[in-house]
Amino acid sequence: MGIAERKEREKKEMRELILRTATKLFMENGYEKTSMRNIAEAMEYSPTTIYLYFKDKNELFYALSEEGFRMFFSYLSQAPKDLPPMERLKELGRIYLKFAIDHPGYYDLMFILRAPMESHHTAEGWELGMKSHSVLTSIVHECINGGHFKGMNPDQLAFMIWSFVHGVVTFQIRDRLKMYEDHEHHELTYGALEIFNEMMDRL
């Protein structure tokens, strides 16, 4: 049955073409300014073809956010596993920041934009988010077991750390650093991260 296989392959390729085209336009122009019609035109297909592969615009961009989570997780996995817990925790913070700066579009989709959240979540999408989240919570637990963060609630602590890096990144991505000179942004961002790391060290 070679035909069925070929058809399945073609379907996957079409899906892939849509995703790649959507990614390209989205990374250039953002969610709101990327229309289904734009994507279709860039693909040289009619707009409604996309709807044969994705339920609606949200679902299409939710699929992109899943890709973002896969990439994000592979970033997190780059943190050396033999580091002492506190060092590893700090390294994860740097990696988090790096991911967001390397891929602001994906970060937006994953953690800021409301739109893709409205679509039905696949098991894989949810799982990837949970896996990434547990990278953080488990390293926090290791730090606590190693004698750090005495008496603190690990969930609250993990959330506190995550909130900080998310805040830094969100300012960056949503362009709310206009009261600082452009050339200051970098040292401000990384300086803040290092101060935060120093703060954690003293806990």
Next chain:
Amino acid sequence: MGIAERKEREKKEMRELILRTATKLFMENGYEKTSMRNIAEAMEYSPTTIYLYFKDKNELFYALSEEGFRMFFSYLSQAPKDLPPMERLKELGRIYLKFAIDHPGYYDLMFILRAPMESHHTAEGWELGMKSHSVLTSIVHECINGGHFKGMNPDQLAFMIWSFVHGVVTFQIRDRLKMYEDHEHHELTYGALEIFNEMMDRL
């Protein structure tokens, strides 16, 4: 010349009517889902009338974000002025969080949404933002003068603190706490804030 005065008054009232109607719809439905036509219909005027008072949708919502900044500044001003610097700093964090929780729509407009940023900034709008920002930087300087945060760069430190509260708030507003149970959100948020305060105390 009573007529000119009356006309000016009427113009102000119309502007006010637009702003109030836009506020109401925006707070209920958010920026994207509030259309110029919706606002006009709620006012019982034609859509294009709004354009006689505001250049475009961004400018209208930028005016709203200015109102947000006025409110925000009055929130910050509620922090007791006779508190020791560190206590005052922590109190400002709580107030910041309270503002965002009380007025998530305004917070979105002011610190997250890209759209209103695209419009031309008035002197007043910019000044209000700067004034609020300097509330933070000056209290940080006071803390440093009082012997806290030894050897740290005050700008980086202020940015670090701001990033943290912004992160907490942004997770809340953009609904990224789905991996936690609803009833946990409150203790997570305030717990994180208190851990952060404790961390700062030890610096």
Next chain:
DNA sequence: TTTATTAACTTTACACCGTTAAGTAAAAGA
């Protein structure tokens, strides 16, 4: 008081948007 001007608002229109339903043509199966 009549006429001309200006200001405030509306109607119409354009070019976009996401999305659905109906139509078409080619490929696959019988």
Next chain:
DNA sequence: TCTTTTACTTAACGGTGTAAAGTTAATAAA
């Protein structure tokens, strides 16, 4: 060869922001 299925397109609906032209009533000038 005929029928069915698949993959895609065309046409259309109701929405969007916004510019241009048209209207009407209030004001100023005669």
